[in-house]
Amino acid sequence: MDYKIDAKNKPFGRVASEVAQILSGKKSADYDPSKVSSDRAVVSNLEEIVISGSKAKDKMYYRHTGYMGHLKEQNYETAFKKDAKKLFRGAVLNMLPKNFLRSRRILNLVFIEDGKESK
Numbered sequence: 001m002d003y004k005i006d007a008k009n010k011p012f013g014r015v016a017s018e019v020a021q022i023l024s025g026k027k028s029a030d031y032d033p034s035k036v037s038s039d040r041a042v043v044s045n046l047e048e049i050v051i052s053g054s055k056a057k058d059k060m061y062y063r064h065t066g067y068m069g070h071l072k073e074q075n076y077e078t079a080f081k082k083d084a085k086k087l088f089r090g091a092v093l094n095m096l097p098k099n100f101l102r103s104r105r106i107l108n109l110v111f112i113e114d115g116k117e118s119k
Helices: 012-024 076-082 084-095 102-108
Strands: 002-006 040-044 060-064 071-075 109-113 116-118
Touching (some): 002 012, 012 102, 060 076, 071 076, 076 084, 084 109
Parallel strands (some): 040 109
Antiparallel strands (some): 109 116
16 A cells, blocks of 8 residues: 655654654554565655754764764755755664664655656
């Protein structure tokens, strides 16, 4: 079953947690924690999602290049402009159970942009 979620003017974390529940299969009647559900989460209007407070400037994302002293940091606002889908997918991925089904469940997350589906 496809769950269509319109993210326009909704808080980032609430949409991400709703998607995580759908991908875990907890919204279907035949829920089994040891199986990957056939439910898909189709998210539209991701660019118009809202983040509350001053998190847009204060929330930082870090990555390391592998070289000494090369810790890169980006605030939420910059990272969201660069790739909103990657940021949202990462938030949902961290909300899923940390087991071997996690990588298969995240494949059921689909984004709609300009009428076209993308993963």
